[in-house]
Each structure stands twice: as structure tokens, then as C-alpha cells.
Amino acid sequence: MLTDFNRLKVFYTIYRNKSAAAAARELYISQSAVSQSLGKLERELKNQLFVRLHKKLAPTAAAGRLYGIIEPFVRNLEGGLAWLEAEKSGPRGLLRIGAPVEFGSRNLVELVAAFRRKHPAVFFEISLGHPDLLLPRLAAGELDFVFADIFPGRGGGNLPPFAVSSVITERLVLACSAGYYSARLRGAVSPTALAGCEFLDYSPGMQALVDWFRHHYGRSFPGLKVVLAVESVQAILNAIKGGLGLGIVPEYLLEKELKSGSVKAVRTGRPELINRLSLVRLKGKAAAPAEKAFLEDF
Numbered sequence: 318m319l320t321d322f323n324r325l326k327v328f329y330t331i332y333r334n335k336s337a338a339a340a341a342r343e344l345y346i347s348q349s350a351v352s353q354s355l356g357k358l359e360r361e362l363k364n365q366l367f368v369r370l371h372k373k374l375a376p377t378a379a380a381g382r383l384y385g386i387i388e389p390f391v392r393n394l395e396g397g398l399a400w401l402e403a404e405k406s407g408p409r410g411l412l413r414i415g416a417p418v419e420f421g422s423r424n425l426v427e428l429v430a431a432f433r434r435k436h437p438a439v440f441f442e443i444s445l446g447h448p449d450l451l452l453p454r455l456a457a458g459e460l461d462f463v464f465a466d467i468f469p470g471r472g473g474g475n476l477p478p479f480a481v482s483s484v485i486t487e488r489l490v491l492a493c494s495a496g497y498y499s500a501r502l503r504g505a506v507s508p509t510a511l512a513g514c515e516f517l518d519y520s521p522g523m524q525a526l527v528d529w530f531r532h533h534y535g536r537s538f539p540g541l542k543v544v545l546a547v548e549s550v551q552a553i554l555n556a557i558k559g560g561l562g563l564g565i566v567p568e569y570l571l572e573k574e575l576k577s578g579s580v581k582a583v584r585t586g587r588p589e590l591i592n593r594l595s596l597v598r599l600k601g602k603a604a605a606p607a608e609k610a611f612l613e614d615f
Contacts, residue, residue, distance in 0.1 A: 320361050325387055327354040328366065332384045335373050408607035409438035415451035415463035416443060419550040420594060425464070432614055439607045447520070447548065448597075452479070455597060461608050463597045478600050484615070485594040487567040490582040491529055494560040498581035506583050508534050515544045517556050517564030525565045533585045567592070 330340040331351065341348040359366050366383065367374040376384070416425050421443055429441050444451060448465040455463045456478065464484070493501075493514075501514050508530070518526050523546075527537045545556050545564075553564040554571070557580060568589065574580035596612070598604075604612065 320358065324354045324358040324361075327351055328358055328380075328383065329387050329391060331355060331367065331374060332376055332380060335375070337374060338372075407438065408436045408610040410605065410607050411440050411442060412607050412611060413442045413460045414444070415455060415460045415465070416445055417447075417464065417466055417594075418445045418548055420464060421445040428615060432611055435614075436607070436610060439611070452597065455479070455599060458599075461598075461605070462612075465595055465597050466592055479597045480600045481595050481597050483593045484596050487569065487592050487594070488589040489525075489529065489565050489592050490568045490571070490589055491563055491565050492557055492571055492575075492580050492582045493563045494558055495579055495581050497560045497562065502583075506585055508538060511563070511583070512538050512541065514542070515562030516541050517545045517547075517553050517562050518543050519546065519548050519553070521546045529565050529590055532590045533587050565590075 327340065327344065330343055331337055334340050334343065337351045337355070338348050341351045344351070355366065362379070362383070364379040365377050366380040367376055369375075414421075414425065422445060425443060429443070433439060433441075444454065444460060448463070451460065451463045451465065454460050497514075502510055516523070516526055518524075521543065523541060523543050526541055526543070530536065530538050544562055545553075547553065547556075550566060550570065553566055556562065557564045557566065557571075558574065563583070568575070568582070571580050571582070575582060
């Protein structure tokens with residue numbers, strides 16, 4: 318059973334000063350109160366903690382062991398309280414962020430660099446990966462917040478215990494090289510024509526393709542031939558331009574190639590699928606000063 322922390326505080330102060338009178342002055346209590354607190358602690362622990370030598374108190378071996386337990390706690394507590402006090406002068410500390418690979422390695426790092434020029438006392442730990450890996454870590458308190466790709470139909474706004482807010486939207490297109498389009502599709506974009514093609518996706522589970530087909534045709538098409546699975550938008554872009562097959566990418570990244578005709582997008586007559594890069598936080602979690610400042614900048 319834990320002893321009274323006030324008695325431990327009195328003991329700690331006596332040990333540092335080797336004097337009950339000095340401890341009383343430091344703690345702004347009477348010397349009698351110090352002696353009573355020490356006596357209760359010794360009875361609780363069933364150990365003598367000090368031997369009186371003239372006006373000084375000599376610690377026993379038991380006192381030395383107890384001080385060795387308490388001293389690191391007090392030191393860490395004082396340092397933590399000083400840190401909290403220092404936060405009033407500006408954001409500081411470690412900020413742990415999760416993000417998709419492409420956004421995290423390119424855009425997010427640029428934002429971090431700009432933020433640290435204004436707030437050099439803030440440090441960052443960035444975890445890159447799929448939302449399926451990052452969101453459980455957010456729920457476990459291992460990340461402060463996550464940027465995640467939330468597609469329609471995945472329940473992005475109903476992810477307990479998360480609060481989700483959209484920060485960036487982008488139109489997604491299914492595209493291939495002009496040569497591949499001419500050779501394999503010949504202008505036909507029916508589900509049957511598409512099902513016989515080669516595809517590129519970000520994971521073997523082909524979630525992006527499933528979302529695209531459901532959005533444009535109302536159902537998924539199992540058995541699509543995925544010839545490349547790689548969690549990199551840049552790799553998918555290069556594979557599209559190289560004629561490897563059909564892949565889903567943000568339309569703005571192919572703006573020049575679509576305009577020149579070197580890359581073709583599959584147009585079904587329906588609006589393009591929208592991907593939302595969303596900010597995901599734990600519901601009810603108060604933002605620390607560093608987190609609040611970074612999100613305000615973002």
C-alpha cells in the first residue's frame with residue numbers, strides 16, 4: 318500500500334538538509350509537524366530512518382534506499398512541471414503524426430520544416446503508411462493525429478472513436494498510356510472491356526480499384542488482374558506512363574500528359590471519384606500547444 322505522499326515529501330526534505338529544523342523552514346511548517354510526519358513514516362515502514370547526532374540527523378541504510386527511490390521521481394516531476402511552465406512561452410515538445418507515404422514524405426515534411434523555423438522547440442516523429450495501420454495506433458494513443466485517405470463508402474465520417482475533418486480533396490482517374498488505351502480498349506470503357514485489362518493498385522487487396530468500380534458501375538469486379546501492387550503514387554504514375562496497365566491516380570498529377578494525349582483517362586460519364594485527405598483525431602482529446610499551433614498553421 319502506498320504511503321502518504323506528504324510524509325515522503327517531508328522525508329525527502331529532511332534527507333537533503335540532514336536537519337528537521339531546516340526541513341521545517343523549507344516546507345513552511347512547524348518542526349513539531351516535521352517530527353510527527355517522520356515518526357509516522359518510520360512506523361509505517363517499520364524502519365528507523367535517521368539517527369540524531371547533536372543537531373544533525375544521520376540517515377540509516379533504509380533511509381538511503383528510500384531516498385534512491387524518491388529522488389528520481391522528484392527530479393522528473395520538477396523537470397516536467399518546468400516544461401509545462403515553459404510551454405506558456407510557446408509550443409514545444411514532440412509531435413507524433415501519421416500520414417500516407419506520398420503526402421508524408423513530400424508535402425508534410427515541407428510543412429514541418431516551415432513550422433520548425435518558427436517553433437524550433439517542437440520535434441517531430443512521422444509514421445508513414447496505410448490508414449489501416451495508422452488508425453489503430455492513433456486509438457492506442459501512440460500518435461497525436463493522422464492524415465488519412467478517406468474514400469466515399471468507407472465510412473470516413475463515422476470512424477469511432479475518431480473525429481474526421483476533410484483538409485484536401487482530389488479527383489481520382491483511372492488512366493493508362495495512350496498506346497495501352499489504343500491497343501487494349503480501342504475506346505470501349507464497358508466493364509467487360511475493362512475487366513480484361515492489366516491493373517495497377519496500391520495494395521494486393523486492390524481497394525482503390527474496388528472503390529473506383531463501385532463508384533462508376535455500382536459494383537465491384539472480382540478477379541481483376543493486378544500486375545503491380547505498390548504503395549506509391551509516383552510508382553503508379555511511372556507504371557501508367559510506361560504502358561504497364563491501368564491505375565488510379567489524382568487527376569492533377571497527370572494534367573500535362575492528359576492534355577498532350579500521351580496518357581488517357583477512362584471516362585464513364587459519371588463524376589470522377591473524390592478522394593479526401595482527412596485529418597483524424599481522437600474524439601474529446603484536448604490539443605497540446607504544439608499540436609494546436611501546427612494544425613492552425615496547416
